[in-house]
Amino acid sequence: MSRTPAEPAFTRTALVPGLLAAVVLLAGLALIDNSWFIGVRFVVSILALIMCVFAGQGKQYWWYLGLLPVAVVWNPVWPITGIEDVPWRLMQLGGALICLAAGILIKVPTDRNSGYRRTGRTRRG
Numbered sequence: 001m002s003r004t005p006a007e008p009a010f011t012r013t014a015l016v017p018g019l020l021a022a023v024v025l026l027a028g029l030a031l032i033d034n035s036w037f038i039g040v041r042f043v044v045s046i047l048a049l050i051m052c053v054f055a056g057q058g059k060q061y062w063w064y065l066g067l068l069p070v071a072v073v074w075n076p077v078w079p080i081t082g083i084e085d086v087p088w089r090l091m092q093l094g095g096a097l098i099c100l101a102a103g104i105l106i107k108v109p110t111d112r113n114s115g116y117r118r119t120g121r122t123r124r125g
Helices: 015-031 037-057 061-073 085-105
Strands: none
Touching: 015 037, 015 085, 037 061, 037 085, 061 085
16 A cells, blocks of 8 residues: 655755855856856846745745845845955855855745645636
């Protein structure tokens, strides 16, 4: 007799964006002071904001304290300039750690456990 597995209580929806942002930040260490670094800025800031959405869905708002500064510092629209090479490289490593930790630890509850009742009815307008 086979049993169906139980539905998980939560999902880790921020795991892929967190891993991807950490990889891009580490690869971006080689691209500092290069014209390709603008791509690193775009990818990192967008993925940090995506993880902010997942943190909000999981009601884990304390991740905003780490993810919003990452989105602001790597913002390509209004870039922060004047940071020396060594502090910028340390910020790259710190940003990678923040994104990796957020990706692993942000949990979003599944529909069954989120407190919302699904009735199966559709809204007709």
